[in-house]
Amino acid sequence: MELDVSFxxxxxxxxxxxxxxxxxxxxxxxILLGVLGVLNLAHGSFYMLGAFLIFSSSIIKNPxxxxxxxxxAPLVVAGFGTIIEAFCLRPLYGRxxxxxxxxxxxxxxxxxxxxxxxxxxxxxxxxxxALFEGRLSIGDFxxxxxxxxxxxxxxxxxxxxxxxxxxxxxxxxxxxASTDSEMLDALGVNVNRVFTGVFALGAWLASLxxxxxxxxRSVEPGMxxxxxxxxxxVVIIGGMGSYLxxxxxxxxxxxxxxxxxxxxxNFAMIFIYALVLPILILRPRGLFGETTI
Amino acid sequence: xxxxxxxxxxxxxxxxxxxxxxxxxxxxxxxxxxxxLIASLLAxxxxxxxxxxxxxxxxxxxxLGVGAYAFALLTKNVYPxxxxxxxxxxxxxxxxxxxxxxxxxxxxxxxxxMLTLAFSQVxxxxxxxxxxxxxxxxxxxxxxxxxxxxxxxxSISLESFTNFYYFVLIIVAVLIFLAWxxxxxxxxxxxxxxxxxxxxxxxxxLPVHRYKLFAFIIAGTLGGFAGGLYSTFQGYISPDLxxxxxxxxxxxxxxxxxMYSFLGPAFGAxxxxxxxxxxxxxxxxxxxxxxxxxxxxxxxxxGGILGSFEGWISRLSIGGNDGxxxxx
Numbered sequence: 001m002e003l004d005v006s007f008x009x010x011x012x013x014x015x016x017x018x019x020x021x022x023x024x025x026x027x028x029x030x031i032l033l034g035v036l037g038v039l040n041l042a043h044g045s046f047y048m049l050g051a052f053l054i055f056s057s058s059i060i061k062n063p064x065x066x067x068x069x070x071x072x073a074p075l076v077v078a079g080f081g082t083i084i085e086a087f088c089l090r091p092l093y094g095r096x097x098x099x100x101x102x103x104x105x106x107x108x109x110x111x112x113x114x115x116x117x118x119x120x121x122x123x124x125x126x127x128x129x130a131l132f133e134g135r136l137s138i139g140d141f142x143x144x145x146x147x148x149x150x151x152x153x154x155x156x157x158x159x160x161x162x163x164x165x166x167x168x169x170x171x172x173x174x175x176x177a178s179t180d181s182e183m184l185d186a187l188g189v190n191v192n193r194v195f196t197g198v199f200a201l202g203a204w205l206a207s208l209x210x211x212x213x214x215x216x217r218s219v220e221p222g223m224x225x226x227x228x229x230x231x232x233x234v235v236i237i238g239g240m241g242s243y244l245x246x247x248x249x250x251x252x253x254x255x256x257x258x259x260x261x262x263x264x265x266n267f268a269m270i271f272i273y274a275l276v277l278p279i280l281i282l283r284p285r286g287l288f289g290e291t292t293i
Numbered sequence: 294x295x296x297x298x299x300x301x302x303x304x305x306x307x308x309x310x311x312x313x314x315x316x317x318x319x320x321x322x323x324x325x326x327x328x329x330l331i332a333s334l335l336a337x338x339x340x341x342x343x344x345x346x347x348x349x350x351x352x353x354x355x356x357l358g359v360g361a362y363a364f365a366l367l368t369k370n371v372y373p374x375x376x377x378x379x380x381x382x383x384x385x386x387x388x389x390x391x392x393x394x395x396x397x398x399x400x401x402x403x404x405x406x407m408l409t410l411a412f413s414q415v416x417x418x419x420x421x422x423x424x425x426x427x428x429x430x431x432x433x434x435x436x437x438x439x440x441x442x443x444x445x446x447x448s449i450s451l452e453s454f455t456n457f458y459y460f461v462l463i464i465v466a467v468l469i470f471l472a473w474x475x476x477x478x479x480x481x482x483x484x485x486x487x488x489x490x491x492x493x494x495x496x497x498x499l500p501v502h503r504y505k506l507f508a509f510i511i512a513g514t515l516g517g518f519a520g521g522l523y524s525t526f527q528g529y530i531s532p533d534l535x536x537x538x539x540x541x542x543x544x545x546x547x548x549x550x551x552m553y554s555f556l557g558p559a560f561g562a563x564x565x566x567x568x569x570x571x572x573x574x575x576x577x578x579x580x581x582x583x584x585x586x587x588x589x590x591x592x593x594x595x596g597g598i599l600g601s602f603e604g605w606i607s608r609l610s611i612g613g614n615d616g617x618x619x620x621x
Contacts, residue, residue, distance in 0.1 A: 109584030
């Protein structure tokens, strides 16, 4: 019996750690949808870029590699996002939404191959940073410290995001833009700059997710197009544009995957779709969604 | 789309398609041409939704995949007949589209895109993990090319690349002709009206949802035929056919050629496969090239290649110099 409890606890914590990574990606995606009305298919690529950049950083044998990477890589990716938004997405806002979808799909193709070109096709593994090596033991139960670190970082970033959105000027502008960007424009605010900022913030978050996930998963090309589907599902469940919804959705998906695997080994994803299809059909705005898109 | 396709252009195109095997004289290129034909059918089928009805589907690969698996399962496990295989491929996709459509057509815009994406990913997951039936991620090998003809009287083997090419050409030409007839029927006009202004069509008293559903089923059925043809053409299929990036590729073909032109998507399919083939001769990173072209196209030529070309031609011929002068 003792063993059983620790097993389920492990599954629970694994699910939570995966949920936190998912939350970082989905929160950016959902804010982009709410504010810009853009379904960014390249969002998974930002996650992938983050993971590959931290891999490159881990080759440097200096013990501070993880922290340097954690600080710099998201900035690089956010800069990249800024360029994409300012030069390619901005001219498309007045046009049909199909074009923004296609543009981001085009960047998915480009970034996928770019990663292949730079880093090659083989799987990479990123070591766990020295500070978080080993396992934490309480009695018979032990759990990797690094996973606990991720579980702690997720809510911290969540609070940080909440603070940005609700307590800063930039956050106020973001919320205003998601309600009525034309009005904001008429009030003399440079809406373009707000949009660029939101896109960069989303890219920053997604690449951070990639960095945190890298030591617990294998880093490979194609990880971006895979994660984007799960992130969409989180966004759908939580409601497009809802940042709290992204958190709840991510935890739900993380748990479903962690425990679904125990019940039906390969069909865990089926559980998730069994949840998503009725939501999309009956309540397309999601559980927490209010914004109209 | 409103323009009646140029008779001369269509004749030239058909003539080129008929003569293609003689012109290229090379098994490799005959196969590439065959693949382009199949992809053309697929892209035109998707355009029923995107270009005509204004519904952007991100799950069209589901028909390519389900059609392909239906063909493979029937011809390998039950009865090796080309016609039966194709009919089952089309029929299974019609049923699937009907089922999915009932839910999908009630949504619009991004929600429609997401629901089609979610449905197709469900099917992908099933195909990936249901090892006993689909072979899982290994896929299915050795899908036959059954001969066609009348049993006892005569039969034609499709094993030769040229024979198979002509077989595909006939099927695809007939289906595309059918699609063209539908697109230009009163039904097709209503679809375009729905694209432009669904509320207004509703006010006239037409059942918008039902029209959308029919468009959804037509697109799915045609896509299923393309899947069946692809299955026998390749002789090998895998769940990758159903993955969402595959759906993205079909959308890409459609837009590349131009969604407001009936044959535009076919042109886009040809372009994409040709570009991929050409780039692959030099390096394996064809996605960078195609993605780059897509980005440039979206930014500078949103009407698609054939679409913009047609618009340019019609400005020249109809508007005379006026059109050009006001532009410059």
